[in-house]
Amino acid sequence: MAEDLIVHGAEEIVSRLISVAFDEIGLLLCVKRDAQSLQASLNSIHATLQDAEEKQVKEKLIRVWLEELKQVAYDVEDVFDEIAYEQLRRSILINNKGCYYYISSSFITRFALRFQFAHQIKAINLRLADIDSRKTRLTLLNNASSSNPATGIDRETTSFVDYSDVVGREDDKENIVRMLINQEITSVIAIYGLGGLGKTTLAQIAYNDDAVQKHFDLRVWICVSDNFNTTNLFTQILEQIPDTTKPQSSTKQVLENALKEQLMGKKFLLVLDDVWTEQQEKWEDFAPPLKNSGATGSKIIVTCRSHDVALTVRARAEDMYQLKGLRDDECWNIIQRQAFCPGGLMTYSRLEKIGREISKKCKGVPLVAKVLGGLLYSKKETEWLALLRAEIWNLTFEKEENYIIEVLKLSYNSLSPTLKSCFSYCAIFPKDYWISKELLIQLWMAQGFLEAPATQGESTMEDKGNTYLNSLYSKSFFQEAQMDKFEEIKWFKMHDLVQDLAQSICKSECQIVGEGNITREDFSKCRHVSLMSPKKVEALEKAKKLRTFFDLESNSDEELDNEGAFKFKLLRILDLSGFKGCNIPSSSHCKLKHLRYLDLSFTGIESLPRWVTRLYHLQTLKLRGCKKLTELSEDLKNLKKLRHLFIDEYVKWKKMPHSIGELHQLQTLPIFVASEKNAGRGITALKNLNNLGGTLNIHCLCRVKEASLAKGANILSEKRNLRELRLHWDSPWSAGGGDGDELLVLEALRPHANLQRLSIEGFGGVEFPAWVSNGSDLPNLVGMELSRCHHCEHIPSLGGLRGLKWLVIRYMSQVKHFGVSKDGCVGTSSAPPLSYHSMKKLELRSMANLEEWLEGDGVMFPCLEELSIDDCPNLRRAPHSFPLLKSLKLENVGGMGVVSITSSLTSLTFLTIEKCKDLEFLPEGVVSNNSQLHTVLIRDCPKLQAFREEGLASASALAAAADEILPNRFLRKVEIDESDFSSESEGILMIENCRELESIGKGFLSSLVFLESLDVRNCGKLKYIELSQSFTELQILCFHNCGNLTQLPSKEQMLRLTSLNELMIWGCPAISSIDLPTLPSLRQLMVRDCLAISSIDLPTLPSLRQLNITYCEGLQGLQGLQFLTALEDLQLGPFSEELTDFPFALESNNPLILPSLRHLQIHGWDALQSLPNQLQRLTTLKSLYICNFSQLTELPEWLGNLKSLEDLQIFGCKNLRHLPSKEQMHQLIFLKKLYILSCPSLKERCSREWEGDGPEWPKISHIPYLSVL
Template structure:
């Protein structure tokens, strides 16, 4: 791509300078005159900026002019910020009024110098013949998150099903003969390589197959040490691994990987000098893993693929099919609130999509752009753009992205350009990014709440595909996103020299114009490079690695707006911190700081202060209330911080205060400080509520008015520690802490009251509550039903030592009026009960619509809701038996079951479904001695049933279904112990080779057991067998001779046995089969004839036969089945007529004829009328016969007397 342009930036800087001059400082005495001049000249220049930014592409002088203007506007912005700072500083210090005047005149002098330079720039513009445009503020189109999020969710990726399935099969059906196979996904940028890798990586079968999964973003920095360190961090579940020794990292990683089957994804790998040697060095370390471990590599370079996957598999990714491309485009372009699809726009759109060459990234980006273009000429301009003539695919994609960028509002362009401070592959925290934008002044307060505007900017970038790989929290709120590497190339291009990512050992020579900087070091704390002081105009310094903070840093880099000191070695902030007059964002998270200097309270522009996990921090500055612009104060994890500073309630701009530790009223930091903090949003934890001694103070906290809070924690004592106090006061306090109706999550911890207030279970007071957790409430004996909370999705009740009941009739005594009938829990998905030793009764209505249920350490639980129609996952540990019986009585949807230490003497029925990774049944199931019914379903890795099955002495029914690898049942000795076993079903167990003798069976079903060759020869010992079903026996060749001795056999369907050749002399041709009532012989195509068993089956009532293509007539011996009541004839293709002897079947009530294509004639009218009991005749898919059997047809007189005729019309 050509050298960078001054895109969007100059105009935005000029606009902000104008805004500051007009709105904030225009009335400041001493600088008023210079401010007016600044406003006038910038407004004059701003009128031609749009034309200048277009002409800079071809006219170098215009580009230079724009660059000078931009830098001077930055200087003006700095001066105006400092003026605002001084006004804030002296506004509360009336005794220093003379100092204020001095500061004003100093600033006026600096403004005068800037105005002189601007005059020169203004005069030079006439030489460029720039056109004046009407620079109306560009609106930022807003879209509702929930409406648009679905079509950018990676789980709804369009196409790529074949590639995903192929790679998934390669992973699961691994070849153990190849040590550490590599699957390479190859294709041009933007084709979806990373997306396919993500889909496979998150596939359920893949998750179950591998014991460990690791995702590493490689990019162009193939540094073996870095990659190994990141792998170690992923396996150790820690944020950073401090070791700098390659040997130590290697040994630690080998220890983590040894003997474990892992999947490693190396995303976005590039070729570079010494690549093969580095690759081999990496492979050597990874060979310690278990057989079956696999590496997936994504790359644009075919040479890389050939090197890493020469002996494994290379997946060459093709462009997306045309139909999928259009589907992807229209889901982006034609959305709610955007352009409406017309016939003309669809035709143009399809041509635009075709020009994208099947590349999803380009299609998504263009779709996001086109949704705001409503005129046909705008669509034609995109279709006819010259970028489509670029032959190079990668360059074409980047230019498509550039076209989307050009169509963004200038304010959003500046926010996007700022993102070049992040390295490739970095996962960007959305909330943090918006805070940084705000600190830099990119988000105007004129359009509304800054956080909401910043969120709209982020969404616009996301919808234009500049952010992808979106991560969301449990409430559906977006947390993080990444830039595709081609998008990162674009952001580096548009930001130019003013923004960059530098490393400790690679600092550019000229950084004097750099305003925004991301910093990377080797991974351990290194000295801050003094060379960075050359960037004396720096606005943002954001570090991705720990570093040593120099003492003079704050003096040298005085223009900083954003400063990241997180994870640095700093223990004490110098007093020179106050020099950072422009600072709006300060991150001190995870440092060893014990206290903050009072000088920090002079940072009047500070909006964000992060102190997360500063575990040694003991106190906040006494005058913190001076930071009147503070919007975010994060003290999460500051465990030693005992109280809040007095006057924190004056920080009325606060949007986030994650924790508030309540002090005593006499100390001046009571809960009343929360009264006016009504802008708080997100999560708030109020701790140490035992210090609230008067409920009136709790009421003053005014939680009902805090409508932006999504999560609220109310804790007595400190989190995790119980507190003994006045139960009555605690109840009154909690009653007064009723939150706003918009709350989504509520946590109550350590409450010492005996009962809960009504508002906690009132659906009209908490209509939006989705999650509730109650724990460590030691005095409570009863918990009301929360079934009125219509949106409740998650309920956790833990460590309630005195609770005896949940819900039920006692609700009225507990200050609630909920009845079981209203307690539907209609939205509940997750329910967890734990550590309630006295819980006996749980009565919350007839049905609980939960998908996940976990009950632990409730040994006395006797009664539970008896219907869980939606339950998919059940975990039980130390639970009373009667309670479990009612829980497991109707688990029709259960897919996961975990029972630990089961004391279940009364359990009768157990259905275990869907544990693909399990190779053996849990041994503790052998203690279920009262079990009557056991179903084992969908265990893909189960090879045999354990011998202890014989311990299930009461078992009456055993069903084994979809166990693809099952080869053996338990031994003969163990199976014979099951003296009550009456019913055995084996369905779709294709590897099962034999069935053990079971002498008490009454029903035996063998369906899709394709390796089963025959039944045991001593089948005659199954004297009580009544029903034998054989279906889809692929290898069955003969029926055992002993079948005729099954004196009580009543039903025998034999279906889908293609190799079964004969019955004669081998199955039914024995002396006594008088009990058989029903016989089916279907789809046994190897049979050459129907055996003559008419004299041996005097009691046969139902006969179903089909599947003999060669048979031209029904065997005459069937006419002797005089007791037959139902006859079904199916799939006899060469049968042309039914024989006359059909009339001999005197008992026949039902005759069905299916799919006999050439059948034309029924028996004669006389023979048909002999069937005096025939009540039902069905003719299905017999086209010739059906035509003849129509009313007035030649066969109609033969059948018109039959009461029920089923002959479907066409």
Template sequence: MEALAVTVLEKLSSAAYKELEIIWNLKEDIERMKNTVSMIKAVLLDAEAKANNHQVSNWLEELKDVLYDADDLLDDFSVENLRRKVMAGKNIVKQTRFFFSKSNKVAYGLKLGHKMKEIQKRLDDIAKTKQALQLNDRPMENPIAYREQRQTYSFVSKDEVIGRDEEKRCIKSYLLDDNATNNVSIIPIVGIGGLGKTALAQLVYNDNDVQRYFELKMWVYVSDEFDIKKISREIVGDEKNSQMEQVQQQLRNKIQGKKFLLVLDDMWNEDRELWLKLKSLLMEGGKGSMVIVTTRSQTVAKITGTHPPLFLKGLDSQKSQELFSRVAFSVSKERNDLELLAIGRDIVKKCAGIPLAIRTIGSLLFSRNLGKSDWLYFKDVEFSKIDQHKDKIFAILKLSYDHLPSFLKKCFAYCSLFPKGFVFEKKTLIQLWAAEGFIQPSNDVRRVEDVGHEYFMSLLSMSFFQDITVDDCGDICNCKMHDLMHDLAQLMVGNEYVMAEGEEANIGNKTRFLSSHNALQFALTSSSSYKLRTFLLCPKTNASNYLRQSNVLSFSGLKFLRVLTLCGLNILAIPNSIEEMKHLRYIDLSKSIVLKDLPPGITSLQNLQTLKLSDCSELEILPENLNKSLRHLELNGCERLRCMPQGLVQLVNLQTLTLFVLNNRSTNVNELGELNNLRGRLEIKRLDFLRNAAAEIEFVKVLLEKEHLQLLELRWTYDEDFIEDFRHWSSLPKRVIQENKHRLEDEKILEGLQPHHSLQKLVIDGFCGKKLPDWIGNLSSLLTLEFHNCNGLTSLPEAMRNLVSLQKLCMYNCSLLEERYAKPYGQDWRKISRIRKVEILPMRPSLLKYFT
């Protein structure tokens, strides 16, 4: 709530609105609204603390609704002003037409003034009621101070699971039993939520002995939907939504005669017949195959287990204290403070040995950097409330949520729109938070994405997220949310957020955020849908994914939408009427596999920050002159994209550009020269179109100033038509590329594409030169270096010895290098033997799997 009030106040106080005060003579209205919101904001903390009172709770709901409406109106105000400035630059005919249109200055001013007075009346009523409710002023949290209290994070990884050594040994003894008589045995792990069932299963699953013992290892998150087809598809990795008979056959072929380990995580199904149907599919496995089932239900353990179930208990007091100390204390001095330790022991006792509760409460104390008196208050006052709750574990999680600053509460609540077990991409989550205005502006030079990263890390460090994965550069890329945390998020959001599961969605007039698997038509035609700010549609894989044109056209009713996700739909076309959705900040059309182009109207979206088009495999062209507000343009997997749009050089705010495509009409990479804010990944394709201008490219150095790029892929076109028919592969001779006329051109091009020395991963594909440029040796931060289809390359430069950070070197279909650097007798093997991982293969691993 505070974050929303702050957003409204910031807009009312900004320079842009002062300008509009004059244009529409609204100075008094704006000043009055600002004063009223400021007065109400001052009592918000007190109101939220008294939210158990029904009247106060209703007051907060009414306030939230009017603040959303005020924010929508002010945003509309801003967009209209920006649109008028753009139109002012057009010719006089357009200006005249614009003046006599329905949205001319006079008409819009009257309409705006009427709406502001309407909202002001509602705010006045709310302000009067606050006195009757006896709400008092309280100072708000300072988000900057909150972040700066500690700069480290107390996150404990899954590899640091504490106090489960005995349980791990027990499960391993079952798994590694050479005397097993059954083809497939099932080991249930049973316990209440938060005990660490999944963490224990992960610990065993990733054990080196276990990894070596089983031919196949598979992991499926089941949750409360026991869909045999879905589980089978996940086991075999089927992405084509095949029929059940086909999936069954794929499953049998995959496991037949092989000793496998399968983890079925978080299983709730208590229907024995359903379980037996799945079990029958698994019986084709080799002797000694094992299934681990994690569940909260003893009934599930009874119907599945062939081994006695392992009933997980809480940690003992010593292990509980050890875990608490790891997350609550940052330095040895604190860990040796006897008074703090004694208080900590009393706090830990109330956690009943539940690891999730211990981590959550320890992380809370760590994040707030509290002194001894604060710890005592926390123990005697805050924790005393927990004893009054039947579900003490959930009460502990709720306590941690209550202590979040309001801006983090909004970010956490947003996660309720996604299903349990969902894999969150950190980058996407931050983009969504930014689009919704949840990220408060920084007082320094940090980007909104940097502040968003701090928000994410704060939630992670307090155990609101878990199960992280990292990318090749060691950065966190994905995470999950514990089921109990997901339950907490859904409990906290009320009717403001709706995650529709069935054919219909219960959308009220206060619903602002909606996600759906298949309630598309209802969502778009609902009379309440015009207030939506987020609409996420991610259909299930077995749903009909074709989006009818008539459905798309009804988007015009969602006029206040900030976030639109239509992911994995077979969208034939996006209508030009999307320009009416002028508040849009975020559009995700990823995996729209039949979409060929975008409407020109998308360039009219003055606020658009993120446009995701990844894996739109048929997309051929982008509209010209995309808006300067764009910060993230994701195009990876757009294999048919012919060229880049004109005006790319004007996108000075662009930070993400995953793909840059060249063609014979656009052979200039100079447009990249001004985009020095690019970061993350950049792939430049079809570099062979630069050969005619190789002499100029050699000295351009368009990538040299891009210090934030982490991953760079430089690709020339390589003819792989001969790979299409895999059946005749054995009859094809080994491909030998002779030195050709392109050698010198490619060497000059690569010389001109020198990246910044901070680059961490470099991929060079289809390069026809014989030698690499000297700048390779300057990449002091390089972790991974890959060469694909570089059959003219005769050797690696001596400067490779300067790459002290290099951890991985890959050579795929590089015929001359293959023999020279072969392990262990290759002529130059010793020059690269120090690198931790060297991979030399006749083709990329993704292709090699078809021939093995």
């Protein structure tokens, strides 16, 4: 229970602090007896805590007793924390100014502190004595010998166990995928069911399914939780859409317009995970812009626990998917994965029978199975039986989710006291919050949950935090881990029900400010607060003993008051990151003696406040994004316990304080800048920081002189925890280089052998020191980057780095030869060449003088998978043997080099060749020899004369662009010998920017029997195209900006396109007419900016959902519109200026014209005086967009007949003055949104700001959402 956590932690800290007080401080000799009495009382009480924890569930008096004990334990911790602070202050004062100064200047202060501490300890002793005496009356038993619960063996893992294999959801996945792909309507799919069943997991595996990814143009995943706010959701969606410019305003209307623009015509999939709202008005405010903008077939998936939520989001009955529980055998599958994974029990056969019985207790819930499996890990048979016979299985619960919570408590109760503390503290995070592993460990450390090592060589607090986090993850308290570049956990989440458990344990001690209605009384016992709304800080008035003040919403423009969080004197954690208006106090006003974690990132401070250097307990200091902060104080040396200092690389640091070298516990220092003066002294400040880990950037090494390093050699060689080292000689803010011997400087910066990544930038030497390429010096190196070393003439052999997986060499302008030299050696070495047997990725860029990339005998790169060469125009010789190469990108590379590299490839999946100006030919078989090749892109190769393939049998994607097609821009005809495809993968052919291309014959296309998409763009001289008879798989056909294309493929050829889904003709001004055959699968048709088209005759198109015929200013006839019975989305106009009415008729015997039509956009032109009367028969419309009817003065009365209308938008009708009558407008009973933009006359008449209401205002005042701009 939570009470046990606090008391156990308090006793541990009190014991440590008493030891510190007697052994080091010497302040409390007069109260030694009282301190011993205090410790004795705590020991006596602690012996009964296990019995108290078990009995408190049923006995209220024991709960009260535990609560009082908890409060006293907090107070004891606070007192001894102050004692430790004074000891540190004394030690630092003596160190800085001498013992005599301390004795002469602080006698009165020391006497006052001694008296203060003595008084506090006596008062605490009285309270503890009372609590100790009452434990006898409560009949608590002494269980000291077994007070800690058995936790079993923790799994021996270096990273987190991957449970991505989903059990028992294959059919569910297929059902959801089928609903997404096969239903060609825009709809909402609601997946609902009990918490812990795996709704999010099911949505994820469907979202990432290959067929789903190909089916949708755009996919967005949003985690909603219980905060359903339309503006926030629009913002999140826009942030996930690629290449989207952030709107200048964050108002709902601006965001909605931006979202409509991004989604227009795109088939999108939006997942709204974990939706709770049952308020219909919130959904109606959110959903229409999405449904009205996307292409037909767009989908929204909503995951929720409640059937009522599924009804709220307007999911059709057939789109409501109730997720059922797993079978018992599937639950057993999950349990055994957890219980018998490496490091656990191996006696599977004896435990299987018990385990299968336990699996029946899971009630089909995967989360329960995971938790029970984690609980059984490494347990004995007797413990398996004890779990099977646990009392919980006999209890009844009003709600199924209460049952799951109780199962989670079983696992929680098995944790050690420290793990319980670590887990329950996570209640400060809201649901669905991505928790940073690094951050959480720092917070645990600041709260004292991670014990400091007693001796050198023991695990650090951070190591212990990693172990605890791994343990909690393995027991399913944490999930959804995301990894960093070192393949270690970076972020993770907690399941909603696990979060509920944490918050139920902490009760009033942890509060998330900004969630719900919070009163001041709620904070009287609060110790930890996380902030979602700065406006509610005043609610913390009674939180006198607050220990955590944590900001959840960074980059807030809101301000804290003058005192803000600084009035809470017992804080261990203070996070003000992003409070730009925060008033940081001066030194005299801040007395946060207990502070261990301080985050002032993005606060705009210009210098480090003096009080920060007096936070002697401080372990973590974060100053990210403080752009005005350019140097740190020398007084930083006072922070002897500082372990993590976070500063940004892009800030223009003038220098680092030399005293930073005295922070011997420092582990995190992302950047170090050498000073301009006393350069050697500045760099040698790093020498004693041997606990540094993670990534270290050292800038301005151009300032360092060889002589200054004489006493500071081996500056980095003892830093065994350093993972990544980046050495920068120049920097954006330093001018010029130094005059020292740069080779000796780099030699002195040899890192420890544990280094994994190395980057050297701007090094001025002619060659590199031996350690850079020595496998014994860098045996663990996996990645290296050499950049902007402009004087370097030789790149050493790196084959000796046996673990090297990726290499980047950039901007090395003097290098002419790379690889094996003419005498068989590599670089300047006389040793025989070594193959790069681990290398998987190689990049060469901007090496203007590189002529030869040589190789010795045998295969030098046997495992290389990705090769990118850019801006090496003189490369004429290169290796040809890359047996496993999958991705090849060549840009501005010498032609002979291209030929050599591509001559023997057999494993390619992706090939790009661009801007190779002297490339005349490609070797035969470059495509056909690579059976897995799916994408080929050749662009801007003006001399390429031939690219012939006898068997283009496996390329499923072929693109040619920018002044060349498969041969080149001078070629008038494209032809590849006919052959059969053997691949059944998706085929995409794009022909783009081939300005001299005049025709595409069927001989070229006939071999592409599995082609699914043909896209021809910016081919200005293309006159015609012939389609192959074999195009039965073609789904997308697009012609864009083909100025001389006079006709589409013949009707007979088009008739064969039985699978065609989308047809787009855009910007083809020479096409005069369109006469299509019946295309049974066509769902989207766009004809836009085709100025010469005079008529369009639409056949029966039974599947057409979306039709766009716009900006065809010569169009005078449109036939067949009335027969499009499946049409849902229609966009029309503007057409010929000679017309005074729209050129279509809707005559039909069917009284309901276009029965499926939901969305209509209609664009006018100057000759039109009114809306087309044909529209009044479209009674199924839900949204109507009227644009640019400049001569329109009033809307017709029949508009009131469109009784299904929900959304009406009027734009650019500058002379419009009158809406339909009030009676007609009030007949639109479903109308919820009205937008009027750029209609100045109507805007004035709808206004409420002039002399009384405008005459049109009464007609629209009842509409819920109005915008008149």
